[in-house]
Amino acid sequence: MSVNKLAYYPGCPSEGTAMEQHMSTEAVFEKLGVELVEVEDWNCCGAAEVEDPKLLYALNARNLAIAEKEDLDIVTPCSICYYNLERSNKALKADEALRTQLKGIDSSLDYNGKIKTKHVLDVFVNDIGLDEISSKLEKKVNVKVAPYYGCYIGRPPETAFDDPDNPVLMDKLIELIGGEIVPFNYMKTVCCGGPLMMTRGDIAFDMARKILDVAKNAGADCISLACPLCGMMLDGKQADIEKALGVTIGLPVIYITQLLGLALGIEPNKLGLNKNAVDTKEILGKVV
Amino acid sequence: MPIKTWELDPNFKNEIMSEAGGEHLASCFQCSTCTLGCPITEIIPSYNPRKIIQMSLLGMREEVLSNPDLWVCLICQTCTARCPQDVRIADVLGVLRRIAEREEEAGNLKIDSPRPLFDKAFQHQLKKFGRLYDMGLAMEYYPKKEGSFIKGMLAMMKDYKDFGKRMFLKGKMGPLGGGSPVKGMLASKIKQKDVMKKIFEELGEGGKEK
Numbered sequence: 191m192s193v194n195k196l197a198y199y200p201g202c203p204s205e206g207t208a209m210e211q212h213m214s215t216e217a218v219f220e221k222l223g224v225e226l227v228e229v230e231d232w233n234c235c236g237a238a239e240v241e242d243p244k245l246l247y248a249l250n251a252r253n254l255a256i257a258e259k260e261d262l263d264i265v266t267p268c269s270i271c272y273y274n275l276e277r278s279n280k281a282l283k284a285d286e287a288l289r290t291q292l293k294g295i296d297s298s299l300d301y302n303g304k305i306k307t308k309h310v311l312d313v314f315v316n317d318i319g320l321d322e323i324s325s326k327l328e329k330k331v332n333v334k335v336a337p338y339y340g341c342y343i344g345r346p347p348e349t350a351f352d353d354p355d356n357p358v359l360m361d362k363l364i365e366l367i368g369g370e371i372v373p374f375n376y377m378k379t380v381c382c383g384g385p386l387m388m389t390r391g392d393i394a395f396d397m398a399r400k401i402l403d404v405a406k407n408a409g410a411d412c413i414s415l416a417c418p419l420c421g422m423m424l425d426g427k428q429a430d431i432e433k434a435l436g437v438t439i440g441l442p443v444i445y446i447t448q449l450l451g452l453a454l455g456i457e458p459n460k461l462g463l464n465k466n467a468v469d470t471k472e473i474l475g476k477v478v
Numbered sequence: 479m480p481i482k483t484w485e486l487d488p489n490f491k492n493e494i495m496s497e498a499g500g501e502h503l504a505s506c507f508q509c510s511t512c513t514l515g516c517p518i519t520e521i522i523p524s525y526n527p528r529k530i531i532q533m534s535l536l537g538m539r540e541e542v543l544s545n546p547d548l549w550v551c552l553i554c555q556t557c558t559a560r561c562p563q564d565v566r567i568a569d570v571l572g573v574l575r576r577i578a579e580r581e582e583e584a585g586n587l588k589i590d591s592p593r594p595l596f597d598k599a600f601q602h603q604l605k606k607f608g609r610l611y612d613m614g615l616a617m618e619y620y621p622k623k624e625g626s627f628i629k630g631m632l633a634m635m636k637d638y639k640d641f642g643k644r645m646f647l648k649g650k651m652g653p654l655g656g657g658s659p660v661k662g663m664l665a666s667k668i669k670q671k672d673v674m675k676k677i678f679e680e681l682g683e684g685g686k687e688k
């Protein structure tokens with residue numbers, strides 16, 4: 191194993207709608223023997239709502255600088271946070287004038303471009319490695335899973351760490367822990383609609399529903415994912431989608447860190463499996 | 479509709495290409511790969527990123543900037559990932575949104591979408607607290623979107639009634655949720671709020687650099 195300590199960037203949803211992702215991320219890394227040091231006093235990455243590149247770089251420079259002081263690479267479980275951290279990191283590394291300008295705004299933005307930024311999926315599969323994880327598994331998660339990747343894992347090309355058309359990192363983890371992948375390829379990377387939730391809820395619901403429908407029709411017991419906005423759309427809003435569109439879905443949606451945690455023998459409540467909006471009991475019954 | 483050549487703005491493409499994210503606009507060769515893969519086009523057939531690029535290159539500044547389609551892009555990056563010419567369409571659309579917002583601030587344009595209001599309300603939370611404060615965001619956004627405080631509160635209640643209760647029951651929102659007695663009701667604030675203020679005053683909406 192090439193990694194034993196990382197800076198951890200939880201992201202804003204970790205304090206509310208995606209608490210279970212935060213809880214399971216911490217629990218899984220602990221079990222895997224990787225120490226996470228939370229980026230002290232971290233600020234929001236800008237999500238999809240800060241579109242101005244320089245403003246976004248400034249917000250992320252502060253978080254990068256805090257981790258750099260600790261001499262640690264940053265890991266985050268949120269795909270949007272990852273995208274913002276990584277593109278800021280790239281821009282800052284490449285542009286000394288930008289670094290100087292930001293440092294001029296406040297000394298806390300003084301980042302020297304010395305660390306890496308990573309998504310948890312990348313760390314699990316490519317840094318810790320499947321062999322290492324496999325040696326720590328205690329249970330078989332005997333579930334049929336529709337692995338949903340969403341937007342920022344395979345694209346855009348500058349920050350992607352998996353295939354844009356058929357990403358596989360989550361598939362590998364699911365197979366490793368005894369799960370079965372249902373036919374879901376063409377839906378893996380279609381956007382969940384989340385960015386339009388507050389301004390065009392009709393479109394957002396339509397998009398999320400398609401993903402849920404395809405997963406359900408493919409025979410999935412659950413959807414797995416790695417982004418809190420996707421989680422809010424597919425899990426948090428699932429009952430609203432059912433009501434608005436007059437459909438019944440009832441499909442559990444579970445963060446990949448939660449599924450992995452179950453296989454590592456971590457207690458379900460410690461993984462926040464009582465916090466997912468759609469009940470997860472049926473899934474727990476399939477962990478043997 | 480025929481293009482009125484006398485109304486074209488030949489400088490529009492340079493304006494876009496001088497902004498971060500718009501640099502590759504002129505590489506487009508109109509293959510339509512972007513439109514064919516776009517999930518919004520699947521829902522709204524008239525939505526056409528290729529056409530927005532072509533109109534921008536032609537200099538149809540007013541038509542492009544007042545096009546409400548700019549505000550339904552998901553920034554999902556599918557177009558950017560598939561474009562054979564590396565046009566970075568998702569970023570180009572972001573540049574167009576930023577120019578449109580500046581034109582609206584200058585009083586030259588009325589944007590037909592609540593999205594700028596949402597983005598601004600979001601940024602105001604970051605400027606104040608350093609983190610996203612959902613409640614503060616909703617309290618600012620809904621009244622602005624609906625045009626009055628009362629209408630805003632009613633719309634907010636409609637959207638949040640079931641969802642809020644669900645999140646409350648899971649301990650994620652509300653007075654007893656989130657592991658602390660008032661989590662979700664109060665903002666999660668960072669200590670260095672002064673840095674956020676400095677960042678936004680320099681680089682944010684109406685900031686010194688703008």
Ligand code: SF4
Nearest residue numbers: 506507509510512561
């Ligand atoms: S995919 Fe690229 S080159 Fe093709 S039309 Fe779209 S922007 Fe132009």
Ligand code: SF4
Nearest residue numbers: 516551552554555557
């Ligand atoms: S980024 Fe926007 S234009 Fe591009 S594919 Fe996604 S929704 Fe369509």
